Amino acid sequence: MKEQEQKERIPADPYGEEGLSLLREAVRDRMSEKRYRHTLGVEKKAAELAAVYAPEKTALLRAAALLHDLTKELPAEEQILLCRRFGVSVPRDCLESPKLFHSLTASLLIPEEFPLYADPALLQAVARHTAGHPRMMLCDKLLYLADWIEDTRTFPGCVKLRTYYEKKIRKADTEAKRLAALDQVMLRSFDVMIREILAEKRPLALITVETRNALLRDLAERKNERKTITHGSEK
């Protein structure tokens, strides 16, 4: 009874410490211990990244991190049923690579099961955290990266990416350099992911290629802008 009451408690501020603590308890019931440890790791890393890039988004990113893998452990058949229930046509990319389903289905399910967290920026970050998106916003990027480099990840590609991010961010002493560092680290993650998919002869989602190309374009534009500013100041 007590436990039930606690689960149904509505926090005064869903993004305050009490709200996030209740959310943590609720998601814990929905996943394996391993997935929950990863989820807590993503929450911690998302908060660290938010402190660097967007302190005002810290609570939103912590909540997004807690919810990002909500449906990860559901079998493909259930993911398909969820898409149908929400009137969303089942994407071909997801049928070919069922790992991609959970970003979409979590973003569909959150407003229904966790309506206090149905914030468009949170839902978008969750929806884009696996395959990316060619127009990723800052929150999307921070959740995506936190998922890759959180401290419980031991896959060599993730460990190397974490070290690469730490090296880049140490050297970045202006906001422009920090944003460029973020895109460079993101680009490397897509390179690692695409290489792995090709090596394993798995289908490559078009959106993943488009996201990588967009990051390349953004980085080239930033470089050109820097050149223009440098030349301008020399005159």
Ligand SMILES: [Fe+2]
């Ligand atoms: Fe995920």
Ligand SMILES: [Fe+2]
């Ligand atoms: Fe994850």
